[in-house]
Amino acid sequence: MVENLNNSETSESRAWEERVLLEETRRAVRDIQSEKISAKKKSKESVEDKEPTVDEAIRWIYYLDVADGTFEGIMSKNDSKRTMKAIQVLLKDRGYDVWSIDGILKTASKKTSKTMEAIKRFQQDNGIKPVDGIPWLKTLDCLVKHEKVAIPFGPWEITLPFAKSITDKQAEELWKLNEVSLDSLESITDKQAEYLSKVNVLSLNWLKSITDKQAKILSKVAWLELNWLTHITDRQAEYLSKVGGLHGRLELNWLTSITDKQTEHLSKVMDLRLDWLTSITDKQAEYLSKGYFLSLNWLKSITDKQSECLSKLRIVSLNWLTRITDEQAVRFWKNKNLSLSLDWLKSITDKQALELVKLKRLHINRDILTPKQKEILKK
Numbered sequence: 001m002v003e004n005l006n007n008s009e010t011s012e013s014r015a016w017e018e019r020v021l022l023e024e025t026r027r028a029v030r031d032i033q034s035e036k037i038s039a040k041k042k043s044k045e046s047v048e049d050k051e052p053t054v055d056e057a058i059r060w061i062y063y064l065d066v067a068d069g070t071f072e073g074i075m076s077k078n079d080s081k082r083t084m085k086a087i088q089v090l091l092k093d094r095g096y097d098v099w100s101i102d103g104i105l106k107t108a109s110k111k112t113s114k115t116m117e118a119i120k121r122f123q124q125d126n127g128i129k130p131v132d133g134i135p136w137l138k139t140l141d142c143l144v145k146h147e148k149v150a151i152p153f154g155p156w157e158i159t160l161p162f163a164k165s166i167t168d169k170q171a172e173e174l175w176k177l178n179e180v181s182l183d184s185l186e187s188i189t190d191k192q193a194e195y196l197s198k199v200n201v202l203s204l205n206w207l208k209s210i211t212d213k214q215a216k217i218l219s220k221v222a223w224l225e226l227n228w229l230t231h232i233t234d235r236q237a238e239y240l241s242k243v244g245g246l247h248g249r250l251e252l253n254w255l256t257s258i259t260d261k262q263t264e265h266l267s268k269v270m271d272l273r274l275d276w277l278t279s280i281t282d283k284q285a286e287y288l289s290k291g292y293f294l295s296l297n298w299l300k301s302i303t304d305k306q307s308e309c310l311s312k313l314r315i316v317s318l319n320w321l322t323r324i325t326d327e328q329a330v331r332f333w334k335n336k337n338l339s340l341s342l343d344w345l346k347s348i349t350d351k352q353a354l355e356l357v358k359l360k361r362l363h364i365n366r367d368i369l370t371p372k373q374k375e376i377l378k379k
Helices: 002-049 055-062 071-075 082-095 116-123 135-143 166-175 190-196 212-218 234-240 258-268 280-290 305-312 326-332 350-356 371-376
Strands: 158-159 180-181 201-203 223-225 249-252 269-272 294-296 315-317 341-342 362-363
Touching: 055 082, 082 116, 082 135, 116 135, 166 190, 190 201, 190 212, 212 234, 223 234, 234 258, 280 305, 305 326, 326 350, 350 371
Parallel strands: 158 180, 180 201, 201 223, 223 249, 249 269, 269 294, 294 315, 315 341, 341 362
Antiparallel strands: none
């Protein structure tokens, strides 16, 4: 009897200990979960409060989807404070005093601020109007695309359409400018390429060939036009893929063909224009889908697979296509943020119109549309 009683007490004691242990375990789990949530919240706050680097600021502003050039349109982005921080970082990097990187343009109680004054000075230095301290789209474009601010001496840009050759001394003077067009120049030396690589926008649309070394040198340019080159090497493609870094533009509008390897390299350029290619492979379309802006305005037809790949970009120009299939229209709208240009389409079906209306932006010849299609695309 005593033994049974002891066993009973022992069982109850064990059950109580187990309940206590279970409760302590649950409490510990709750504490850990609470700490994780708190840490995650703090981490998120620290990321939001973090001052972006120059490259991060450039990328953020470049990727802004702005319906128009208004300040309200720019600031309609969900994270307008981050946008203002990016603007302040770029202004500071270009030598304009914004006081602090706080993400605030001005307070309600003040008509102006250090940031607004800095924007005004930037607008004045770069010939941007109106000079009002508001970061309009033109101001942002200049902030992002032109690494250097306007030089106080000499013209901001120069076009020499008939110069077939230049001296090293002339090339040395030209680098002081922001934008240079030498569209009759038939050849350049490595030394001239070195000088010209210091401008932001360079147009050499009569060069028929370049060396690997020149391709490497010219890759320092933010916006490069080589629209008379009919072919490039794999090594040149690798060098040219670095044009402009995070926000470059490369025009190779006379290339009639490219290899898969070259396509893989060139897909790293943010804004790529290959307007003389008449066809691409599915593999090349897959590579090209990794960019941001792509212009293939001489492509006469694409496959369903290619349309699916190209729909992953943000802006696509296919202005020589005369028709698309219903399946291609479906695949294009899978990316609702896509801006698509199809200016040469001869006709579209009602079904295609219902799919294409889901895109962010659509450029199309309205003369080919039926009244019903116009009504659909009005949205």
